[in-house]
Amino acid sequence: MKTSRRSLLKGLGIGMGSVGALSVTGCQVTSILNNATGGGSEWDQAIANIRRNTVEPTFKKQDFIITDFGAKNDKQFDSSQAIQAAINECAKQGGGRVVIPTGHFLTGPIHLESNINLHITENATLWFVTDPERYLPAVYTRWEGVELMGYSPLIYAYKKKNIAITGKGTLEGGGSNKAWWPWKGKWKRTDWVISDVENQKHTRDALFKMADEGVPVKDRVFDKNYLRPPFIQPYYCENVLIEDVTIKNSPFWLVNPVLCNSVTVRGIHCVSYGPNSDGCDPESCNNVVIDKCIFDTGDDCIAVKSGRNADGRRVNVPCENIVIDNCEMKEGHGGVVIGSEISGGVRNLYAQNCEMSSPHLKRGIRLKTNSIRGGLLENLYYRNIVIGQVSDAIVINFLYEEGDAGPFKPTVRNLNIDNLIVKQAKRAFVLRGYDHTPISGVTLNNVTFIKVKSDSIVEHVTDIELNNVKVNGQPYTL
Template sequence: MNRQFERRDILKLIGCSAASVGLFNLAGCQQTLSDSKSFAWSSEAQQIKARIKAPEFPELTKSIKDFGAKPGKQNDSSMAIRAAIADVASAGGGTVLVPAGEFYTGPVHLESNINLHIAQGAVLHFYPEPERYKPYVFTRWEGTELMGLSPLIYAFEKTNVAVTGKGILEGGGSHTHWWPWKGKWKEAEWGDHPVENQKFTRDPLREMAENEVPVAQRVFDDNYLRPPFIQPIRCKNVLIEGVTIKNSPFWLVNPVLCENVTVQGIHCESYGPNSDGCDPEACKDVLIQNCIFDTGDDCIAIKSGRNADGRRVGVASENILIENCQMKAGHGGVVIGSEISGGVRNLYVDNCEMSSPDLDRGIRIKTNSIRGGHLKNLNYRNINIGQVKDAIVINFYYEEGDVGKFTPVLEDIRIENLWVEHATRAFSLRGYPHTPITGVTLKNLTFVKVDKDPIIENVANIKQSGISVNGKFVKI
């Protein structure tokens, strides 16, 4: 597969896609050159990238050891970390250093102008003890707002916050802690616990949201909703850089209602239930680059709130760039949804690699007529997929099917220069009879080996050219 990547890089230098050369001839390359002007990468992507700036911090650096932190599980560093953050914040900001060693803590709440730096050789463990994550804070769980358990690393309405470094963040999720709250999951040894089960909190929460109960009143004495790992909410100028994030209770990186977000060079390694890698939710101006995702759920999922709550808040995810990332295991590589009721617009995905026997889907859009969402100007190009089950998936029937009144709207979806070595299926496209999938352009897609026929239901007016499956040009 690496040879194919190198080959496509050479072809890109001369303006040709691997879809037009290799299995066929140079006549296809000439056609690609002449057509590329009409499918040019929007200058808007470059404009978005130019205005996303990572926050900068004063030179002041203080180690958590200066405030009493000691390595070892028996040494709770929670108060020391809290004191270090307060001290540096009171001085105008700077870096709170977690030095080499294994430290243990409860939730960490960032203040404005704070960079939490996990040094190389450092492991910051989070105790998997739910009572530590109280008192409740304002949070979102699967796109619905509530007062819930604190995220492991949390920032609320702050400016200039960061989590950086070459160290490891260890979330403590396992078959004995946090993950069993999921309930029945795959072939896991746990089942549906009659008390400690997220459905007993999730279901009434969603009912509250549908009934427009104020968020401050969405409080549960027994809350079994697993907290996300890193969740800044309503923050400006956010940076997540370099760290390795492991064994999260729930979603790993979940900025919510944030603006100017940079996620770069992180390594997400978590195989538990709902271990999404990076889920920007109702955020504006987001750059995700040079990251590795190896997860138990979606690698990257763009979200904007669920159902009535997403429509109440009414904020889309917009102006998002994803580039030079690697996706391994996961339910999907780059995903839109499923909590997408606020819509998404202006997404650009470029030069990413995906491959794993455990990668279920490459490019995926999932929604339904309860969740709805206006999905506009979504662009994907130069994507190399080694092994995947379903390469391109658009599904209007996700989970609830077609029982609502908020029909999804797709507009200006473009996929160009996609190379897939081996897929079970090239396409799974399922629209509604009353609202077929439209607004999609497919160009220069090569599927070297495909095992099964595509699933195509209620698709209309798809623009397509240069689609090769098992060595033959096809129309879907």
Template sequence: MTMSMNRRSLLKLMGTGSAAMGALTMSGCTGSPSANSDFAWNDQANAIRARIVPPSFPSRSAVITEYGAKAGSGENVSDAIHAAIDAIAKQGGGRVVVPKGEFYTGPVHLKSNINLHIEEGATLHFIPEPELYKPYVFTRWEGTELMGYSPLIYAYEQTNVAITGKGTLEGGGSPTQWWPWKGKWKEADWGDHPVENQKFTRDVLRQMAEDQVPVAQRVFDENYLRPPFIQPYKCKNVLIEGVTIKNSPFWLVNPVLCENVTVTGVHCDSHGPNSDGCDPESCKDVLIENCVFDTGDDCIAIKSGRNADGRRVGAPCENILINACQMKAGHGGVVIGSEISGGVKNLYAQHCEMSSPDLDRGIRIKTNSIRGGHLQNLNYRHLRIGKVKDAIVINFYYEEGDVGQFMPALEAISIENLHVVEAKRAFMMRGYPHTPITGVSLKNITIEKAEKDSVIENVAEVTQENIVINGKAVVI
């Protein structure tokens, strides 16, 4: 197959009904996939799609300038935003509008029946001063619950909440604000601060979770855990649509324990440490569609809590639909884990395009015997990757290796109609000698060019059909 292949040949390769894939661009992938919401794999996928319905809101609205908000970096419009939210909520709900202009705020807490609408030409900047994000709220940080800094946009136990519009949300993360709390990271010159460093809070928090300390007591005077950008927590009927999200302190879109979530048309652009694009945690019925991810960490990562805390809460992430997204830079395109102790089931990902010299992995599952997790019914089809380091990764040795008591379990993992133009390696699959990787089906996988041999360790019960690497049929 050559780079000049025509559209008809591409559709034939990708399979009937894969018209969502356009011509080739971006280091081998061209164009962006158009929307195709056909989830007709089976009745279950169709039923999930039918259940996911975005919330609707009354027609009333309030513009934050009507409540005293003024544009400009010397202004803090937090009070005006919350006054507008309160006023609209008391009337039964509607839109709170951020109009064209540059506005600066602290955290925004949404209420039921509120749509925070960022107009085209508007930028809502979140002031990077940690004290503004207190008092602490009930939150999760890397899969562990605590009382921590408020997410930049937060909702707790609310129904019908949205963030919409064609404007921009600017998180204020930079080499001088928020990001240095990561500690040593890549080639960053901020070093590894002996005090202002997340590891000192993180390590204590994780031990508290192992010791089953109540969440209300997981409070830190010296807290260096960066807040996520958008985190609805225990909410129902969530919509995030159209906005551009930039320079997040931490993860960008992180719904936790939510039901009926739609993330559509969102552009994630953040290259700081842990800048995951969209991380649903322990959620049910989630659609991620027509989004662009250009991030410093995983583009989409499905999660369900870490270690003892994830098993205590015991809520899998389930019924996840991913459609027609574009993944550029990032650690992984569509990722499961690593905070996956509650398990994940029923994922359907299709018609996505991935490519970048900075994209590390296309499809990735990462866990270990401390995190564990039952991963079942994960389905991927009609995916197109231009340039990537590792195309398919299933790794039971992520970070801590094999030192725990909770073995990962894979069941009904299906990858079909995957085409990769260029990869350093086609596969990196590492199971345990005592718990090999099983339950995987690979069908119609083409890797035009792979520079290095695949890494295959302790893999069993893998169904294979039509795998072609460097022009040759192979059996892994």
């Protein structure tokens, strides 16, 4: 079926009134629109299959309002016990909604049970305390792709089924230049005194050493732990829904499902400019749909992961069957990213109908790994994406962090980019493979870079197919 120009503009996220902004190269845009295929029916069927297989939770129609259990709306009273009591009673009665009503409520970590929908109503805010001791005792968690016994995530669930966080209210994590974020140590936007003691480097190095040496997870415990917890982390869970909430000022990654099956993230708004403020990082999950979300973050907007180095290979679970659809990336280090904690591999990813643009956006579509991470990255599809302003538009980097220092050769197989418009970029491509393992298996169709300032970086690349790829109005070849 022939795609109309108007419908494709909508799919690309360009309103008809916005086309004038591209008028200096209108012929290029028209060419893309007239020749667009968007991957065709096979892509559509694959996406439909993933959506169908991603099961959303259902709940009994009964509400448990936290103020009925003693919570107080004053942002001073600690409502932790009241919230947990409401969750426990709701679970006891077969599940339903635990409701945060209008107001400002202070809480410590929240642990969900099966069949619980934590519902934050509009004009409600949950404020999380920033005292690290409140996030103990330690729980089974993952930090930068390595398992350990660490601080509880702010909202956590372990081996639960049918759970949700919904509502148009706000989750406030309390991350700031005075709380949580200084543990990062040196950072590009450092506005804090860097401590030699309260610094994640020491714990991070020790944890990675334990993982490399095969220390059991139950023994990966630290008396002095400076690894910041993620905001929302369901772990080994099934049928998870995170919908509509605004998530602000996270200590670390915002939404981080790990080893979960059937995860739907829909309509959330992520606003956090701290270090490692990734928006949504599914790790080693199967059947994930990220839909209609807005990311305004200090790090990657979406980063797909599957474990780091030896620990990722020990767990050996890929992240697979992922749909990213109709998302907006306002601010972030990277738009749609795979890696770097990717040792378990990624397959069957479909990203489409997204817009991203920022003077601070470093990379648009990015794969990052190395020969210590390794990872098989296959069946990756991107279509109908508009990038406004970016530094490097398309990045495949086998030399991230440690570079070529290990025996685990990364593999990219069957990566397809269709119908991509980049309005302004420093570089169109940064493609860095190895001489012994070049980048291959990549196809680009109908890709236009309207204004590019500098030459691309292309090292050790082979077997890349370019069809109707233009840079600054000229056909581009590698």
